[in-house]
Amino acid sequence: MITIRLFCSAGMSTSLLVTKMQDAARQRGIEADISAHPESQMQKNLENVDVVLLGPQARFVFEKTKKLCEPKGIPAAVIPMQDYGRMDGNRVLDFALDLMKKI
Amino acid sequence: MTNNNKETDSMSFSERTANALSKIASPMASFAKLPSISAIQEGLMSSIPITIAGSLFLILTMLSAVIPPLTQYMDSILNVYSMTLGFIGFYVAYAIAHSYGEKLGLDTKLSGLIGILAFFFICYDDVSAGMLSTSYFGSTGMFVAMVASIVSVRIYKFFIDRKIVIKLPDGVPPSVGNSFSSLIPVTVIITLAWFIRSILKIDLAVIVMNFFTPLLSGADSLGFYTLIMFLTLLLWSIGLNGPSMLAAITTPIVTNALACNAAAKVAGESMQYIWTSEFNYSYLWLCSIYPLLLLLVLSKSKTFMAVGIASIPSALFNIIEPVVFGLPLAMNAYLMIPFVISGTVGCALSYFLTMIGFVGKAFIDVPFVTPPFVAGFLISGDWKALIAQLITFVIGVIIYLPFFKIFEKKTLEEERNAENENS
Numbered sequence: 001m002i003t004i005r006l007f008c009s010a011g012m013s014t015s016l017l018v019t020k021m022q023d024a025a026r027q028r029g030i031e032a033d034i035s036a037h038p039e040s041q042m043q044k045n046l047e048n049v050d051v052v053l054l055g056p057q058a059r060f061v062f063e064k065t066k067k068l069c070e071p072k073g074i075p076a077a078v079i080p081m082q083d084y085g086r087m088d089g090n091r092v093l094d095f096a097l098d099l100m101k102k103i
Numbered sequence: 104m105t106n107n108n109k110e111t112d113s114m115s116f117s118e119r120t121a122n123a124l125s126k127i128a129s130p131m132a133s134f135a136k137l138p139s140i141s142a143i144q145e146g147l148m149s150s151i152p153i154t155i156a157g158s159l160f161l162i163l164t165m166l167s168a169v170i171p172p173l174t175q176y177m178d179s180i181l182n183v184y185s186m187t188l189g190f191i192g193f194y195v196a197y198a199i200a201h202s203y204g205e206k207l208g209l210d211t212k213l214s215g216l217i218g219i220l221a222f223f224f225i226c227y228d229d230v231s232a233g234m235l236s237t238s239y240f241g242s243t244g245m246f247v248a249m250v251a252s253i254v255s256v257r258i259y260k261f262f263i264d265r266k267i268v269i270k271l272p273d274g275v276p277p278s279v280g281n282s283f284s285s286l287i288p289v290t291v292i293i294t295l296a297w298f299i300r301s302i303l304k305i306d307l308a309v310i311v312m313n314f315f316t317p318l319l320s321g322a323d324s325l326g327f328y329t330l331i332m333f334l335t336l337l338l339w340s341i342g343l344n345g346p347s348m349l350a351a352i353t354t355p356i357v358t359n360a361l362a363c364n365a366a367a368k369v370a371g372e373s374m375q376y377i378w379t380s381e382f383n384y385s386y387l388w389l390c391s392i393y394p395l396l397l398l399l400v401l402s403k404s405k406t407f408m409a410v411g412i413a414s415i416p417s418a419l420f421n422i423i424e425p426v427v428f429g430l431p432l433a434m435n436a437y438l439m440i441p442f443v444i445s446g447t448v449g450c451a452l453s454y455f456l457t458m459i460g461f462v463g464k465a466f467i468d469v470p471f472v473t474p475p476f477v478a479g480f481l482i483s484g485d486w487k488a489l490i491a492q493l494i495t496f497v498i499g500v501i502i503y504l505p506f507f508k509i510f511e512k513k514t515l516e517e518e519r520n521a522e523n524e525n526s
Contacts, residue, residue, distance in 0.1 A: 009347035012472070013424035016417060040145055056428060057344035064136065081342060085429025087413075 004096050005045050006036040006079075007065070008055030017055075017079075020089025021096075030093075042068055051096045052076040056084050075099040135351035138206040139253050144354045146199030146252070150191055154361065154468040157187025161365060161467055165484045181369055188365045188468070189237070191358070192244025196222035200252035207260045213285055217259055217292060218252030224296030225251045225307050239308050242362035246315045247308040249355070255292045262288035315359075322356050323378045325454050332383075332450040336391060336443045339423075342433030346383075357383070364466040374464040377457045382465045383450075384421055385479035389492050390449025391442055392423050393475075394499030395432065398507045404514050420472040437510035438503075445502040449495035456491045463488075 004021070006014040014036035025032040037045050039054070039061050046052070052069050054062060059078045069076040077099055083091045135141060160183040167173040173180070197215045204214020225247060226239040239247065262268060268284040299305050321327065331349060338345030346353070360376035367374045396418055399411025407430075414426035432438050456462050463485035469478050479488035 008424075009344045013417070013422050016422070016425075040141065055424065056342050056433075057339075057424060058347070060343055060348060061136075081428040081431055081433060085410075085425055085427065085431055087425060087429075 001031045001033065002097075002100065003048055003050045004032060004034045004053065005049050005051075006034070006053045006055065007039040007042055007045075007061075008036070008058045009039060011036045011038040011041075013057075014053075014055050017084065017087050017089065017092060020087050021093050022089070024089035024093045028093075032093075039065075046072055046074060049074050051099050053092070053096060054078045056081045135348065139203060139257075140351045142203035142206055142253065143199050143249050144351055145202040146195050146249075147354050147358045149198045149202075150194050150358070151468070151470075153187050153194055154191065155470060157184050157189075158365070158468040160184055160187075161368070162481070162484075164369075184365065184369055185237070188241075188362055189369075190240040191242060191362050192248045193219070193222065193240040195245060196248035196252050199249060200256050203253055203256045204259070207256065209256065209260055209263060210285065213289075214256050214259065217255050217289065218248075220289070221251040221255035221292055221296050222248050224293055225300055228301040228304070241366060242359050243312055244308060245359055245362065246355070247311045250307070250311055251296070255296070258292050258295070259285070259288045262291070319356060319359060320375075323360060323376050325451065325458065328378050328454050329447060329451040332387065333443065333447045335387070336446040339427060340433065340439040340442050342427060342431070353380075361465065361468055364464055365468075368466040374466060377454055377464055379465045379482070380471065381467065381469055381478060381482040382453075382457070384471050384473070385465075385475045385482060385488065386450055386453040386492065386495055387446060388418065388421055388423055389475040389479075390453070390495035390499045391446030392418055392426060393496055394445060394503050395438070395442070395507070396426065397500060398503055399426075399430070402511055404511055404518060406514060406518065407511065419474050421475065422472065435510070437506055437513075441503040441506040445499035448502065449499055452495055452498070453491055456494075461487060462491045 006018060008014040018034050018036045021034050022032065025034070035045075039058050042052075042065065046068060049072075052065060052074050054065055054076065056078055062076075062078055065076050077095070079092055079095065083095065135144070160180050163173060163180050164177065164184075167177060196218045198218075200218020200221075201211050201215035204211045204217075207214075222244070226244060227235060238244075263285075267287055269286055271279070271283055299307065331353065335345035335349060338348055357378060357380040361379045361381065364374040364376050364379065396411050396415055399407045400415070402408055402411070410426065410430050414423075414429060417423075417425050427433050430438070432442060453462070457464060462479075463483035465482035467482045467484070469481055473481070476489065476492060479492050480486055482488075
């Protein structure tokens with residue numbers, strides 16, 4: 001079971017991507033808990049999380065994200081623009097899995 | 104070779120722009136990240152469902168012209184307005200204090216209550232008649248609510264930090280202990296607010312309002328609005344969520360504007376403010392993103408058509424990330440310029456058209472995901488909003504066209520080259 005949290009300004013456009021990522025995970029038989037939240041709610045949504053992803057339009061809060069995630073040992077990164085724009089669930093899922101391996 | 108060189112030039116141009124903008128944007132972002140500022144913003148935003156629900160009832164008052172039986176319930180319907188939009192100051196006193204307490208690591212329930220307490224004690228010095236004037240509950244009280252809740256929670260934090268609290272023995276259950284531990288800060292906050300309002304007879308609500316009113320009317324001007332929209336578009340053109348970065352400044356302005364306009368509408372007075380968040384979302388993407396979507400869908404390029412079609416469903420609800428990052432529009436040397444110009448021109452024009460009275464001002468709150476061509480008409484009750492929107496949209500298409508053609512030509516060439524390589 002892997003837990004992925006996505007954050008953007010209002011959690012609106014990231015939630016579009018969440019559906020695509022859930023489909024991708026299901027097709028590959030990966031058990032995943034993926035959800036999207038506004039970045040202001042980040043602190044509350046970091047319990048038992050494996051990886052944190054940030055929408056590219058919210059990359060101005062990346063410093064804050066690192067500050068919150070590093071002490072908990074959660075890898076965090078900004079989703080590449082093109083993958084985000086195409087709402088490419090498969091590639092973003094790969095991106096998340098890669099980040100987990102690096103820890 | 105020359106083509107490659109051009110590519111690097113255009114990249115470095117967008118990168119240079121991005122770097123310059125990040126420099127401008129970073130003090131903005133740090134201001135927005137101050138716990139007190141972001142608490143105010145979050146507190147105001149949490150009142151949105153209340154103002155939207157209240158607005159639904161305001162729509163009923165407009166419908167009464169068409170549905171006469173509604174007229175007999177008018178007073179009751181306006182009551183709903185009074186207790187939602189009209190009590191906004193009271194609600195945000197709690198919400199801001201709650202958010203701020205959360206950020207400072209305090210007990211959030213108590214922080215919220217302290218916000219309300221401070222708000223009451225700062226606003227009222229006489230409740231002996233068994234009645235409260237609700238005038239401070241509305242937009243008049245909104246700014247005093249901001250100040251009162253932030254200052255009072257900060258005082259609470261001061262006492263907790265210095266451990267000036269009543270400590271009970273270890274055997275006492277934590278929930279009992281917590282309510283006692285905060286007794287001293289709560290007493291001090293009440294005494295302080297009571298002393299200012301009831302003994303010194305200083306009416307902070309009036310002072311705060313007198314301070315903010317000139318700022319607010321200054322902010323709601325063609326020049327300042329156009330500047331804010333220009334910055335918003337500039338930030339989005341490098342793929343940063345502009346409205347969210349500028350929200351620390353804009354949220355208090357637009358929240359107050361809508362509450363004041365709704366109050367004026369209900370009282371039958373003329374509305375004062377043009378710039379509301381609802382007004383904004385009725386035009387911003389309609390004049391800067393929709394023209395691009397139209398050109399994409401009509402394009403000969405298969406890539407463009409695919410991106411355009413895929414981006415339309417979310418763009419209808421004001422979510423523009425798919426086209427901004429998918430095409431991409433962000434950091435795209437060909438499209439950044441028409442995007443910023445069409446948006447700035449369109450927003451300035453829509454403001455101007457509202458200013459001269461061609462389109463009515465907004466007094467109804469709707470969710471930001473309301474499709475713009477529905478919102479523009481709904482928020483003002485004025486069908487001429489559709490005409491204004493059509494004009495800004497057409498101007499947008501005209502501005503995009505030359506830039507788009509160049510970009511399209513380049514993309515078509517690339518597509519042809521790719522096909523040739525494949526065959």
